[in-house]
Amino acid sequence: MQNTYFLKPPDWIKISNKSESFQDFIAYTILSETLFNVTPPLKVYNKDVYQYFGLDRKQYYITSHQIILVGSKSYSFLSCYGIKKENSYQVFTDPFHTYVWLSIITIVLVFTLITTVPKHRSVDMDIVILTFSVLLEISLTERIKKGFPSKIIRHLFWVWIFSSIVLTSYYKDIFTTEVILPFKPSLTWDHIYDLFDQKGFQFYFPVPAHVETYFESYSNGTPFRSIYDLESYIDIKLAASYGGNLPRLLGYKRLAEALLASEGDLGMKRIWKGLHYKWPFDIYSNLSNCGRSVYLDERENIRxxxxxxxxxxxxxxxxxxxxxxxxxxxxxxxxxxxxxxxFVLKRVKFLLTSGIYHWWEAWFAKTRPKKLFPYYANWTKPKLGALERLDFVSKFTTILRIWVICCGICGVVGIIEIGMNYCALCIMEKVLNIFGVMRNLVLEFI
Structure with missing residues (x-):
């Protein structure tokens, strides 16, 4: 390694390409100056001053000279359970705030009261219809004089007509804009314990892909052996041992305890299963029914x-x-x-504070991404365009549904009105017939 890279200014890109991993490359980088000062025939003895243990999940020990925090790792989850679209009927109310709708209703009531209270008569529905018709751009100008005999009230009503024109134009612009926008899905949950507390969920974890025995057992259809073999087992155990009172961490504790309790001979049904990255379509087939199923993995992997x-x-x-x-x-x-x-401490601090460490970390993440489900499915980019995945139809379907409902209501009201008029004519005819019979009886009696 010294003869290849460190007898002359090193080609770091070439070194990174030949490194087995990012930590292997960082080890070369940290020890590079040491290797510059070593004569080729001599060995680099394993002295404490030149030891580099690499990145690991560690706890503080009293014998450690320095613990340098590099980053963190946490788990997240994905699911299609409980994902709903925004309320499509809100498209009719969203253009105006609540106080605007209340103001409109108040104005209608005011005009109605102005024409009814002074004369001590019942509510005139023509006034209500007339006031609302302006908002619907229905012209009933011939009824204004009849409905509002007072000139002052008529002038006020014309101000309302002008205001209604502005409001209607504003409403139509916003309504049209909202209708052409696609629906956005919304969540009914935020945290993993929100789903766990609903009971009956199946949790899926990734099987360690680098272990050959797990690959063979998974290919044979054998269930994953034990939760103790998961890479996240230590973290699950720590979450289950939480002794504080923070609600969020207590939620994690409930889930961790349930995962651990479903192991062994405790008589509890196992609530988790393993999925292998090399079978990429298993995750979709297990989750796509949008039932009570959740997949958990590292946050970067979920992304x-x-x-x-x-x-x-x-x-x-x-x-x-x-x-x-x-x-x-x-x-x-x-x-x-x-x-x-x-020496190692100084080099590590230099790499971290200068940004070199994180630059190369990002470079390795880009050039050597993790082999997850997309990798084994030969998936590199979406096959469906962004527009194809958007839902533009639902809002128009909702509008059509409301239009049909309104037409149905109008039809029913029309039938009732015709029926009432017909009944009124029938009653009038019967009354006249009764009067005619009575008249004939009186004439015969006379």
Missing amino acids: DIIPFLNDNKDGTVFMSGADKDFLLEWNTIEIDPTPRGN
Whole structure:
């Protein structure tokens, strides 16, 4: 390694391409100056001053010289359960705020009271219809004089007509804009314990993909052996041992306890299953029915998996939770104590404070992404366009449905009115017949 890279200014891109992993590359980087100062025939002895243990999930020990925080890792989840679209009927009320609608109703009541209270008569429905018809752009000007004999009230009503023209134009502009926008899905849950508390959920975890025995057992249809073999087991155990009183962490504790309790011979039904990355379509087949099923993975993995799952022709929408500290763990670099100046400690601090460490971390994440479900499905980008996945039809369907309902109501009212007029004519005819019979009887008696 020294002869290849460190007898001359190193080509860091070439080193990164030949490194087995990001931590392997960082180890080269930290120890590079040490290797510059070593004569080729000599060995680099395993002294404490030159030890670098790499990034790991660590806890503080009293013997550690330095614990350098590098980052954190937490879990999130995805599901299509309980995802609903926004209320489509709100498109009719959203253009105006509540106080605007209340003001309109108040004005209608005021005009009605002005024409009824002074004369001590019952409510004139013609006035109510006339006041509302202005908002619907229905012209009934010939009824204004009849409905409002007073000139002052008529002038006020013309002010209302002008205001209604402005309100109607404003309403139509906003309504048209809202109708052409697609529906947005909304969540009925935020955190993983919101789903767990509803009972009956099945939780799916990723099977460690690098273990060959798990690959063979999964390919044979054998259920994943134990929760103790999951990569997140330690974090689940820590979550179950929480002793505080924060509601959010107590919610995580309930889920962790249930996961651990479903192991062994405790007589409880197992509430979790394993999914292997190399069978990418298993996750969609298990979750796409939008039943009580949830998939849990690292937050970064969930972010990369969701576009793959949402690229479907069924219109199924998957969304992730809002948890940022579920099964949270901190990643650190541990530097052991040395009797003299600690070379590794200085190099690690330099890489972190200068931004070099995180730059190369992002570079490795981009050039060597994790092999998740999309990788094994040969999925690189959405096959469906962004417009194809948007729902533009539902709002028009809602408008058509409301239009049909209004037509039905108008038809029923028309039938009732015709029936009432017909009944009135029938009653009048019967009354006249009765009077005619009585008249004939009187004439015969005379």
